[in-house]
Amino acid sequence: MSRAHSAERAHPITAWLRSVWAVTWRDVRTTTRYKSWFIASLIWPIIYPFSLVFVGRGLAGPSGEGLGRFAELAQTSDYQSFIILGSLAWMFVNINLWMGGLSLMTDRTRGTFDTHWTMPVSKLSLVVGATFASLILNFVPMVISIAFYAAIGWLQVSGSPIDIAIAILLVIPFLLGFLLCFSAFTVRFREAGMLVQVMRTVFAILCGLQFPLAVLPPGLQSIGRAIPLTHFIDVVRSVVIQGASVRDHSSSIGYVAVSGLIMIVVGVLAFELVRASVRRTGLVTGY
Amino acid sequence: MRALEVDNLRKEFETKTGPLFRKKRETITAVDGVSFAIDRGEIFSLLGPNGAGKTTTIKMLATLLIPTAGTARVFGHDVVREEATVRRLMTTVLPGERTLFWKLTVKENLRYFGSLYGLTKAYTERRIAELISFFGMEEKANALVERLSTGQRQKIVLSRALLPDPQLILLDEPTLGLDPNAARQLRELIRSVRDQGKTVLLTTHYMYEADELSDRVAIINKGRIACLDTPDQLKRSINAQKIIRAETDVWTPACSSAFEAAFPGNSIELEPDRESVRLTIMVRSGDVTIGRLASIALECGATIRTVQVDEPSLEDVFVAFTGDRAELEGESDEQSA
Numbered sequence: 330m331s332r333a334h335s336a337e338r339a340h341p342i343t344a345w346l347r348s349v350w351a352v353t354w355r356d357v358r359t360t361t362r363y364k365s366w367f368i369a370s371l372i373w374p375i376i377y378p379f380s381l382v383f384v385g386r387g388l389a390g391p392s393g394e395g396l397g398r399f400a401e402l403a404q405t406s407d408y409q410s411f412i413i414l415g416s417l418a419w420m421f422v423n424i425n426l427w428m429g430g431l432s433l434m435t436d437r438t439r440g441t442f443d444t445h446w447t448m449p450v451s452k453l454s455l456v457v458g459a460t461f462a463s464l465i466l467n468f469v470p471m472v473i474s475i476a477f478y479a480a481i482g483w484l485q486v487s488g489s490p491i492d493i494a495i496a497i498l499l500v501i502p503f504l505l506g507f508l509l510c511f512s513a514f515t516v517r518f519r520e521a522g523m524l525v526q527v528m529r530t531v532f533a534i535l536c537g538l539q540f541p542l543a544v545l546p547p548g549l550q551s552i553g554r555a556i557p558l559t560h561f562i563d564v565v566r567s568v569v570i571q572g573a574s575v576r577d578h579s580s581s582i583g584y585v586a587v588s589g590l591i592m593i594v595v596g597v598l599a600f601e602l603v604r605a606s607v608r609r610t611g612l613v614t615g616y
Numbered sequence: 617m618r619a620l621e622v623d624n625l626r627k628e629f630e631t632k633t634g635p636l637f638r639k640k641r642e643t644i645t646a647v648d649g650v651s652f653a654i655d656r657g658e659i660f661s662l663l664g665p666n667g668a669g670k671t672t673t674i675k676m677l678a679t680l681l682i683p684t685a686g687t688a689r690v691f692g693h694d695v696v697r698e699e700a701t702v703r704r705l706m707t708t709v710l711p712g713e714r715t716l717f718w719k720l721t722v723k724e725n726l727r728y729f730g731s732l733y734g735l736t737k738a739y740t741e742r743r744i745a746e747l748i749s750f751f752g753m754e755e756k757a758n759a760l761v762e763r764l765s766t767g768q769r770q771k772i773v774l775s776r777a778l779l780p781d782p783q784l785i786l787l788d789e790p791t792l793g794l795d796p797n798a799a800r801q802l803r804e805l806i807r808s809v810r811d812q813g814k815t816v817l818l819t820t821h822y823m824y825e826a827d828e829l830s831d832r833v834a835i836i837n838k839g840r841i842a843c844l845d846t847p848d849q850l851k852r853s854i855n856a857q858k859i860i861r862a863e864t865d866v867w868t869p870a871c872s873s874a875f876e877a878a879f880p881g882n883s884i885e886l887e888p889d890r891e892s893v894r895l896t897i898m899v900r901s902g903d904v905t906i907g908r909l910a911s912i913a914l915e916c917g918a919t920i921r922t923v924q925v926d927e928p929s930l931e932d933v934f935v936a937f938t939g940d941r942a943e944l945e946g947e948s949d950e951q952s953a
Contacts, residue, residue, distance in 0.1 A: 336780040337739035338704070344734035351731035359719040362760075440714025447678040447710070449703040450732040608682045611629045614675060 348450045352458025356428065357465055370466075374474035378416035381539055382409055382483065402541035409483040410570045415538040417471055418562045422532050424470075425463045425504055426525045430511035432459030434521055443614060452604060453597060456512045460505055487572035495575050496568060499585050500561040506592025513596075513603040517612060532558055557585045557592075617692050619784050619815035620654040620677070625686035627672050646672040648839035649686065654817060654832075656783075659810050661826040662819045663930065664836035670819035671711075673836070674788045677817070678708040690784055704734075706784040707777040711792045715773055718762035722753060722772055725761060726779060733780040740779070747775040751805070767798030774805060778814075785809065787818045791825060803829055823930040835934050842937040851928040854936040856898035860906070862923040864913055867893040871916035878912055879904050885935075892921065898932070 339347060360366050385408050389395040400406040433455065436442040445455055478484035511528070515521040533539055535553040542553055553559045560581035567573040575582050607613040627647040632639040647669040654660040662670045675681045677688050679699040688695045690702045709715070716725050723744060730740030748757050751771040756764060761772065770790070777785050787806065791799035806829055810816055820826050826833050827847045834844040843850060867886055875884055881901040887894040897904060906923055913920050 336733075336743075337736045338734050338780075339736045341734075344731075347731045347737075348734070351728050355717060355720065355728050358724065359717060362719045439717075440712055441717065443675075443680060443710050444708070444715045445732070447680055447703065447708040448729075448732050449700060449734055605682075608680065611627075611681060613680060 345451060345454055348454040349458040349461065352455055353461040353465065356432075356459055356462030360462070360466055370470045371473060374417070374420065374470035375477050377420060378413045378474065378478065381412045381416055385409075385412055399541070402543040404541075405566070405570050407485060407570050409478075410485050411541075411566060412539060413474070413478050413484050414566050414569055415540075415562060417474055418536075418558070418565070419529065419533050419538045420470060420474075421467055422538075422558070423525075423529050424467045425460060425508060426511065426529055428463030428466065429456060429460030429504075429508040430528075431515060431521060431525065432456055433512050434515040434519070437519065446613060453509065453600060456509055456600070457505060460508050464501070484569075486569055488568035488570075489574070492568045492573075492575045493565060496561060496564045496582070496585075499582055500557065500589065502589030503557040503561075503585060503592045504589075506589065506594070506596035509593070509596025509600045513600045516600075516607055517603050519612070532556070535559070536562055538562060557588045560585050618653050619656045619658070619691060620652075620660075620817060621687075621689045622650060622652050622673075622677070623687045625650045625673065625676060625688055626684050627669075627676060627681060628684045645839055647676070647683075650836065650839070650841055651686075652834050652841065652844055654784075654815055656815050657810065657813055658831045659806065659816045659818060659829050661830040661833045662817070662836050663821070663823065663826040663833050663934070664819075665821055668821075668836045669839040670821075670836055671788055672839075674708070674710075674786050674817070674819055678706070678710075678786055679703055680708075704780070705782060706786065707733075707780060707782040708786040709773055709777045709788065709790060711789040716761045716769060716776070719760060721758050721760055722748070722764070723757050725772060726775060729776045730779055735780055743779055743781070744775075747778055751775055765798070766794055767801060770794060770798065770802055771805065774802075774809070778809065782814065784815045784817065787816060789819055789821070791820070791822065799825075823934070827930050833930065835930070835937060837934070837938045843933065847930060850930065850933045854898065854928055854933055855900050856928045856932065858899045859926045859928055859932055860895070860897040860899060860904060860909065860923065861926065862895045862897070862909065863892050863921045864895065864918045865892060865921065866918050867895065868916055868918070871913065871918055874912045874916055875909075878908065893918075896932075896935075898928075898936075 338344065385399075386393075389399070389408070396406060396408060399408050403411050405411055433442065436445060436455070446452065475484060475486070479486055511521070511524075514524065534545070535549060536542075536556055536559040537545070537553060542550055542559065545553060560578075564575060564578045564581050564585075567578060568575065604613075625647055626645070626649055629644045629646060631642050631644055633642055634640045650669070650673055652660070662673060664670050672681065676683045677690070677695060679695050679702055682696055690706050693701045693705065695702050717728065720728065726744045726747070727740060730737075730744070735743070748754055751774070753768065753771060753775075756768060761769060764772070774790075777787075790806065791802050794802060803825060806816060806818070818826075818829065830847060832844065832846050833850060835842045835850075843853070845853065867888075872884065872886075875882075879897075882904055883898050883900070885896040885898075887896070897909075906925070909923075910920050
C-alpha cells in the first residue's frame with residue numbers, strides 16, 4: 330500500500346452534497362435490491378385508494394344522493410379524484426416518515442449509527458439524504474397509482490404537470506424540516522415506530538387528506554389550516570382536478586414556502602440541540 | 617507532539633432506578649480519571665474486563681460522547697472543542713460486523729464511506745484499489761457484504777477505517793466474535809497497519825491479544841487505570857520468576873502454614889471450588905519445585921491433581937494490580953489460538 334499521498338478532501342460544500350447523494354444512493358440501491366419492494370410498489374399504490382373510494386361510494390347512498398353534499402363541502406363533485414389524490418398524499422407522508430424520519434433509528438438497529446456519528450460527515454446530511462431517497466422511491470408508486478387510476482377513468486388530470494411539480498417542490502422544505510425534528514426525536518427517545526402511526530393519522534385528519542376539511546369542527550379546521558400540508562393538498566387538488574394554475578393559489582403557495590423555510594431552521598436547531606444533548610447524556614449510544 | 621494525550625478523563629451517566637413515580641436518580645461513573653498518552657506509530661492497548669470503561673473511553677475519544685471532566689487531545693486537537701478536526705485525523709472501528717451495509721458490495725460500501733469522510737472521488741477510487749489489493753480482497757470487490765465471511769467483513773471494516781489515511785485509528789474490541797483463525801489474521805493486519813506509520817489505540821479484554829500486539833498496555837478496571845507499561849515490564853513488575861498453577865482436592869490452613877515455612881517470600885493464592893482448590897503460586901524467590909510442593913501437599917493430606925508452570929502473563933498482572941481474577945473468568949484464553 331502506497332504511503333506517498335495523503336487524503337485528498339473535497340471542498341466542504343462539495344463534500345456535503347456528495348455525502349447527501351451517497352446516503353440517497355445507499356438507500357435507493359439497498360431498497361431496490363429487495364425484489365419484494367418492486368412487488369409491493371406495484372400493488373400498494375393501486376389497492377390502497379380503492380378502499381377509500383368504496384367507502385365514499387357506500388356513504389353516498391344507493392343512488393349517490395350524498396355526493397351533492399360532498400360537492401358542497403369539497404368544492405368539487407369529482408369525489409374519486411379527490412380521494413385518490415388525498416390517498417397519494419397520505420402515502421407520500423407515510424413513506425417519508427418511515428424512510429426519512431426513522432432513518433437514524435434504522436441506522437441504530439442496523440448497527441451503523443455509531444460509525445456514522447464518529448465520521449466527519451454532517452449528521453444532518455444523513456437525514457436529508459434518506460429523505461431524498463424516500464422521495465425518489467415515492468415517485469415510483471405515485472406514478473403507478475396516477476397512471477392506473479387515470480387509465481380506468483377514476484382520476485381526471487386536468488392541470489399542468491409543471492404546476493403539480495412546482496407544488497411538490499415547494500412542500501419539500503417543510504417536509505425536510507419536519508423530518509429533521511422527527512429524527513431528533515428518534516435520536517433522543519430511540520423508539521418512534523408508534524409515533525409514525527400517530528403522526529400519519531394526525532396529518533390524515535387535520536389536513537383533510539381523505540375527506541373535505543369542512544367536516545371537521547371549526548377548532549380542528551383552524552389547526553389544520555395552519556399545517557402547510559393542508560395548503561399543499563388543496564393546491565394539488567385544485568391544479569389536478571380543476572385545471573387551476575399554482576399562480577391562482579399564490580397565498581397558499583407562499584404560506585407553504587415560507588413555513589417550509591421556518592420549519593427547516595427549526596428542524597436544524599432541534600436536531601443540533603438534541604445531538605449535543607445525547608452526546609452529553611450518553612443516549613447517543615445504545616439501543 | 618504526541619498522537620493522543622488523555623488527561624484525567626471522566627464520564628458519569630445519570631440513570632433513574634426504582635418503581636414508576638418513585639424513581640431515584642443515580643450517577644454511575646463509567647470512567648474515573650483516566651490519563652495516558654500515546655506516541656506516534658505505537659500500538660497501545662486498553663485492556664480490561666467487560667464493563668471496565670474501555671468502550672466509554674473510546675467513545676469519548678471518538679467524539680461520540682462528551683466527557684464529564686478531563687481532556688483528550690488528538691495530535692494537539694481537543695476532542696470536544698475541535699471535534700471536526702479530530703474526526704479528520706482519526707478513524708474509529710467499533711465492535712461488530714454490522715457496521716457495514718450488507719446489501720451493498722465491498723466497493724459500494726467503500727465508495728459510500730469515502731463520500732462520508734469528505735474525500736474526493738478520484739482519491740477514493742485510487743485508495744479503494746490500494747486497500748482491496750492490500751487486504752487481498754480483489755476477488756470479493758464486487759460481492760455483496762452479506763456474502764462475505766466474518767473475517768472478510770472485518771477486513772472491509774479495517775479498509776473503511778484506512779480510507780482517509782488517518783494518523784490514528786481507534787479499534788474497539790476488533791476481534792470480538794471472530795474465530796481464532798480470523799482473529800489471528802486480523803492481529804497480523806493490525807501490525808501491518810502500524811507498519812504503515814499509523815498509531816493504533818486498541819481496546820480488548822483478551823490478554824493474549826494485548827500481549828501479542830501492543831507496544832504498551834494500560835490495564836483498566838472499574839473505570840480506572842490500574843497500571844500502564846510495556847507488556848514485558850508489566851510482567852516483570854509483579855516480581856515473579858514463574859507462576860505455578862495447581863489443582864488439589866483440599867487445601868487446609870495447615871497446608872498454607874507448611875508452604876510458608878518451606879518457601880518464605882512466595883505468595884500463594886487460593887480459589888476454592890466445589891470439589892477442588894485452585895492454587896496460584898507466584899514464585900519470587902528460592903527454588904519452588906513441583907516435587908517439593910507435592911511433598912508439602914501430601915504431608916498435609918492434600919493430593920495435587922494437575923499442575924502447570926507458566927511465565928507470568930498479563931492476566932497475572934491484572935490480578936496482581938486489581939486483586940480480581942473473577943472479572944477475567946473465561947475471557948483470557950478463548951482468542952489465544
